[in-house]
Amino acid sequence: QAILSKNDQLAGQNRRQFQARGVIALNLVSSPGSGKTTLLEQTLKILKTEMPLAVIEGDQQTMHDAERIEAVGVPAIQINTGSGCHLDADMISRAVQQLPVAERSLLFIENVGNLVCPALFDLGEECKVVILSVTEGEDKPQKYPYMFQAAQIAVITKTDLLPYVDFDISRAKSLALHVNPDLRIFELSAKTGLGMAAWLDWLRSLRA
Amino acid sequence: QAILSKNDQLAGQNRRQFQARGVIALNLVSSPGSGKTTLLEQTLKILKTEMPLAVIEGDQQTMHDAERIEAVGVPAIQINTGSGCHLDADMISRAVQQLPVAERSLLFIENVGNLVCPALFDLGEECKVVILSVTEGEDKPQKYPYMFQAAQIAVITKTDLLPYVDFDISRAKSLALHVNPDLRIFELSAKTGLGMAAWLDWLRSLRA
Numbered sequence: 554q555a556i557l558s559k560n561d562q563l564a565g566q567n568r569r570q571f572q573a574r575g576v577i578a579l580n581l582v583s584s585p586g587s588g589k590t591t592l593l594e595q596t597l598k599i600l601k602t603e604m605p606l607a608v609i610e611g612d613q614q615t616m617h618d619a620e621r622i623e624a625v626g627v628p629a630i631q632i633n634t635g636s637g638c639h640l641d642a643d644m645i646s647r648a649v650q651q652l653p654v655a656e657r658s659l660l661f662i663e664n665v666g667n668l669v670c671p672a673l674f675d676l677g678e679e680c681k682v683v684i685l686s687v688t689e690g691e692d693k694p695q696k697y698p699y700m701f702q703a704a705q706i707a708v709i710t711k712t713d714l715l716p717y718v719d720f721d722i723s724r725a726k727s728l729a730l731h732v733n734p735d736l737r738i739f740e741l742s743a744k745t746g747l748g749m750a751a752w753l754d755w756l757r758s759l760r761a
Numbered sequence: 762q763a764i765l766s767k768n769d770q771l772a773g774q775n776r777r778q779f780q781a782r783g784v785i786a787l788n789l790v791s792s793p794g795s796g797k798t799t800l801l802e803q804t805l806k807i808l809k810t811e812m813p814l815a816v817i818e819g820d821q822q823t824m825h826d827a828e829r830i831e832a833v834g835v836p837a838i839q840i841n842t843g844s845g846c847h848l849d850a851d852m853i854s855r856a857v858q859q860l861p862v863a864e865r866s867l868l869f870i871e872n873v874g875n876l877v878c879p880a881l882f883d884l885g886e887e888c889k890v891v892i893l894s895v896t897e898g899e900d901k902p903q904k905y906p907y908m909f910q911a912a913q914i915a916v917i918t919k920t921d922l923l924p925y926v927d928f929d930i931s932r933a934k935s936l937a938l939h940v941n942p943d944l945r946i947f948e949l950s951a952k953t954g955l956g957m958a959a960w961l962d963w964l965r966s967l968r969a
């Protein structure tokens with residue numbers, strides 16, 4: 554318990570610093586391989602001509618995801634957690650010091666791929682975005698409810714694969730809303746671009 | 762650290778009890794939705810006429826997975842971990858007391874969907890089987906190395922989806938072997954049955 558309350562204090566500090574500079578921080582959480590980095594790549598390619606952007610990447614090992622983001626032309630920093638299963642507020646406050654985060658930036662934090670532990674750790678973000686791919690099965694909101702309750706936004710990804718998998722998208726959405734009635738849900742394919750417009754519009758509205 | 766060593770003691774007790782009764786326990790670990798329960802359903806349908814079987818299911822919430830196993834006609838017990846992110850040896854020793862595990866059974870333990878935390882917790886199993894679906898991307902062994910190092914077996918699932926995803930199966934295998942040269946790797950689709958024969962033969966060889 555003491556770990557969480559110390560984390561909450563640091564998260565509060567992060568949040569105040571972000572708000573003072575008009576920085577909107579989003580915490581992207583999902584299972585491993587749900588498509589967080591692919592969604593970011595396609596999102597940043599479009600938004601980078603409209604607003605300042607920055608990315609903090611969290612993984613147990615490798616620099617892969619930060620390198621993919623830098624290849625799009627957006628500043629990114631990689632945090633390696635080792636055997637750790639989530640990012641915490643202290644890691645974020647250190648990372649932000651090494652990253653060029655301009656005023657009124659959209660700051661994306663891609664968490665370690667884990668649908669469990671990151672639900673408990675506030676990073677100081679504006680909101681949590683939980684990403685669920687159509688290949689994982691529609692029962693995840695019921696089986697991993699804490700993450701869907703902790704999030705404000707849900708993005709159902711890889712919808713281009715719907716013809717090939719047994720995934721009932723309306724059931725997945727109603728199960729998610731049952732666990733968290735306030736969730737706003739987007740459906741998209743970062744690969745084909747289908748559904749990206751509504752997601753991009755929502756991101757633009759955050760800085761309005 | 763004290764938590765792990767207490768867990769290791771209990772795991773040792775479990776292991777001795779399993780060995781004394783000729784029970785082979787396997788710990789199935791993966792990301793959420795990689796196909797653990799589907800693989801179990803198809804495996805048990807075939808093996809249930811050949812040997813005694815039992816299943817311990819681990820999830821944050823719901824009885825779904827145990828119900829799916831019971832529908833196949835194999836005894837199963839569901840452990841709900843709440844906000845907990847992994848099964849531990851104590852949960853297993855309690856569950857085994859409530860489950861009819863016959864002598865020389867194959868006991869499958871389906872862990873909570875999480876590619877991080879379960880790598881650290883010995884349950885008393887004979888070996889860990891890490892499951893990676895082709896929809897998650899081939900870089901998972903590098904990005905989540907601890908789980909691939911802790912496992913003895915890796916199963917690449919959902920190979921029926923290969924025509925529709927960017928997944929280089931030979932690269933995934935070489936990345937996995939780079940992290941753990943002793944891994945034995947199976948490739949299969951529980952949906953179409955492709956590759957299941959080699960997996961079933963390996964399971965049969967455990968009791969020989």
Ligand SMILES: Nc1nc2c(ncn2[C@@H]2O[C@H](COP(=O)(O)OP(=O)(O)OP(=O)(O)O)[C@@H](O)[C@H]2O)c(=O)[nH]1
Pocket residue numbers: 583584585586587588589590591592618665666710711712713714741742743744745896897898899901904925926927928
């Ligand atoms: N068909 C399809 N595949 C996708 C889509 N988005 C991502 N993928 C694939 O899904 C796999 C994982 O994608 P990533 O973007 O690396 O996933 P991630 O959530 O960032 O993974 P981690 O950071 O390792 O947890 C890759 O093989 C991608 O090509 C999509 O919209 N459609």
Ligand SMILES: Nc1nc2c(ncn2[C@@H]2O[C@H](COP(=O)(O)OP(=O)(O)OP(=O)(O)O)[C@@H](O)[C@H]2O)c(=O)[nH]1
Pocket residue numbers: 688689690691693696717718719720791792793794795796797798799800826873874918919920921922949950951952953
């Ligand atoms: N195409 C295809 N889909 C599969 C296969 N195996 C499982 N699936 C699908 O993958 C999704 C998840 O399957 P599950 O078996 O519930 O996965 P799981 O690993 O047990 O999930 P959790 O217990 O929630 O972590 C479901 O939609 C299944 O239909 C397969 O071999 N091929």
Ligand SMILES: [Mg+2]
Pocket residue numbers: 589590591618663
């Ligand atoms: Mg990623």
Ligand SMILES: [Mg+2]
Pocket residue numbers: 797798799826871
């Ligand atoms: Mg399951």
